[in-house]
Amino acid sequence: MPFRQTVRAFTYHFEDLKTLLAKASPLRSGDQLAGVAARSYEERVAAQMALADLPLSIFLTDHLIPYEKDEVTRLIVDTHDVGAFEPIKALTVGEFRDFLLSEQTTTEKLRRLAPGITPEMAAAVSKLMRIQDLVTVSAKCEIVTKFRNTIGLKGRLSTRLQPNHPSDDFKGIAASIVDGLLYGSGDAVIGINPATDHVATVRGLLEMMDGIRQRFDIPTQSCVLSHVTTTLQLIEEKAPVDLVFQSIGGTQALNKSFGIDLALLKEAHEAGLSLKRGTLGTNLMYFETGQGAALSANAHHGLDQQTCEARVYAVARAFDPLLVNTVVGFIGPEYLYDGKQIIRAGLEDVFCGKLLGLPMGIDICYTNHAEADQDDMDTLLTLMGVAGANFIMGVPGADDVMLHYQSTSFHDALYLRDVLGVRPAPEFEKWLLRLIENGEWKIEKFNGLLGE
CATH class of the missing domain: 3.20.20.70 (Aldolase class I)
Incomplete structure (x- = not known):
């Protein structure tokens, strides 16, 4: 499924979900070595804007590695807790960021939510966060x-x-x-x-x-x-x-x-x-x-x-x-x-x-x-x-x-x-x-x- 985002009258095209996630990722040398990194800061921002508007539910159907070819994908899909996902199922990735940062989202809420979050959802929302956002949400999580x-x-x-x-x-x-x-x-x-x-x-x-x-x-x-x-x-x-x-x-x-x-x-x-x-x-x-x-x-x-x-x-x-x-x-x-x-x-x-x-x-x-x-x-x-x-x-x-x-x-x-x-x-x-x-x-x- 292709995605697109317009920035300053220029439209960026992202051919699939894995490409969009890669282009939205903050710069690192490994992604450049792999040839998947954004080619400019503007392309990265465009990808982050497009990613913010995606519904979280897309990650339940658009698998980055095919289900039949990868046992980790099968583990992610087969163990997903639909009930735990219920409170956030209607959110976009950007809205999920706001939800996580909200004062009303407590440690106990995050504990109950965890089985409903897939790794790809977590990765996606992290790409929209600044340092203080990552620290704030991490500090709210208590895993004993x-x-x-x-x-x-x-x-x-x-x-x-x-x-x-x-x-x-x-x-x-x-x-x-x-x-x-x-x-x-x-x-x-x-x-x-x-x-x-x-x-x-x-x-x-x-x-x-x-x-x-x-x-x-x-x-x-x-x-x-x-x-x-x-x-x-x-x-x-x-x-x-x-x-x-x-x-x-x-x-x-x-x-x-x-x-x-x-x-x-x-x-x-x-x-x-x-x-x-x-x-x-x-x-x-x-x-x-x-x-x-x-x-x-x-x-x-x-x-x-x-x-x-x-x-x-x-x-x-x-x-x-x-x-x-x-x-x-x-x-x-x-x-x-x-x-x-x-x-x-x-x-x-x-x-x-x-x-x-x-x-x-x-x-x-x-x-x-x-x-x-x-x-x-x-x-x-x-x-x-x-x-x-x-x-x-x-x-x-x-x-x-x-x-x-x-x-x-x-x-x-x-x-x-x-x-x-x-x-x-x-x-x-x-x-x-x-x-x-x-x-x-x-x-x-x-x-x-x-x-x-």
């Missing part, structure tokens, strides 16, 4: 999940303690874990990206982290971010697997490039549940995503990268995750060129994910060859705190020595908690306070972990 503690409550900010090591050295990892715990980091998860995906290595890391957790009675969860097939094997071997991790995509072709499909994720979810390791809840899936992944795998079907990213959240939503992490600047400047594009993309991702009912966190990060620096990350960090991101990363010195990129540090989380008056997960905070009150908050408490 539980495993051994409670993540996502308003007034709380959790962190993933990320103690990566380039050779998976247990002492080096343990030193980073101790460092993070002493700074109050790790309530979302203590999560290691392994340098190697060997079953024996991953098992050793899991056992080490579980030993630390049990020894100090820490109300948190651990995860080694291995491929889901490795995790499945470890579950069969009764290894201490808390969370099941996997990188996921918004198209069937992208997920295939990751070596997964929906059936495999379902198997892993059920396997994780069978261990019954959660004490407060059963949210145990941990997903990571990132704009540009579909293009880098040539699996984007001509969609813009932000719309592709929003479709990822339909996959995540199907498995009731504890954590969803957009690793926003990790892929590189080919997809998000500079700090401005990274900031915008991070806010879009958290907005879309939370609008769809997901516990969104963010790795506020960039690679060293991007036109970005820590000042840009400080800006995004502060915006994310105001927007109510469920969690951020805690990396020693903000410099990941294994993955070779720049992220946020333990100190950055302390800054955000202090300036915004937000606190860790309640159970984790209680544990921290108990250590302080008992005089146990000393490095000596952790002797033995480092072989000393």
Whole structure:
């Protein structure tokens, strides 16, 4: 279905819905690389004007990737909640923006609405929003999940303690874990990206982290971010697997490039549940995503990268995750060129994910060859705190020595908690306070972990 919009007596033509969405998307280098970006700011504004007048219901019938060719499309269509969609079914995309920003649209209304919103609707309305709009709506969304503690409550900010090591050295990892715990980091998860995906290595890391957790009675969860097939094997071997991790995509072709499909994720979810390791809840899936992944795998079907990213959240939503992490600047400047594009993309991702009912966190990060620096990350960090991101990363010195990129540090989380008056997960905070009150908050408490 073609669309057109006239600006200053010039009429722009958009051949189909995917083209309109791509042309309406704020500028980013990945869309330029894919050849789908607007050719001028005027064309972008024309596309946004045309998009604003489209009824939301068009996204229920005009599928960006054919139903019969893509299992993610089938998941989106087959799980759409018609009853939840009822309050907004007559709105255009522009009217939906106004609805979301209205003071009468409360946190509870957004919670009930979430199952009726498709990823494409969320992506479309985000393209009409400025930064403060994305922050305002994100802040109204409260998505709470539980495993051994409670993540996502308003007034709380959790962190993933990320103690990566380039050779998976247990002492080096343990030193980073101790460092993070002493700074109050790790309530979302203590999560290691392994340098190697060997079953024996991953098992050793899991056992080490579980030993630390049990020894100090820490109300948190651990995860080694291995491929889901490795995790499945470890579950069969009764290894201490808390969370099941996997990188996921918004198209069937992208997920295939990751070596997964929906059936495999379902198997892993059920396997994780069978261990019954959660004490407060059963949210145990941990997903990571990132704009540009579909293009880098040539699996984007001509969609813009932000719309592709929003479709990822339909996959995540199907498995009731504890954590969803957009690793926003990790892929590189080919997809998000500079700090401005990274900031915008991070806010879009958290907005879309939370609008769809997901516990969104963010790795506020960039690679060293991007036109970005820590000042840009400080800006995004502060915006994310105001927007109510469920969690951020805690990396020693903000410099990941294994993955070779720049992220946020333990100190950055302390800054955000202090300036915004937000606190860790309640159970984790209680544990921290108990250590302080008992005089146990000393490095000596952790002797033995480092072989000393």
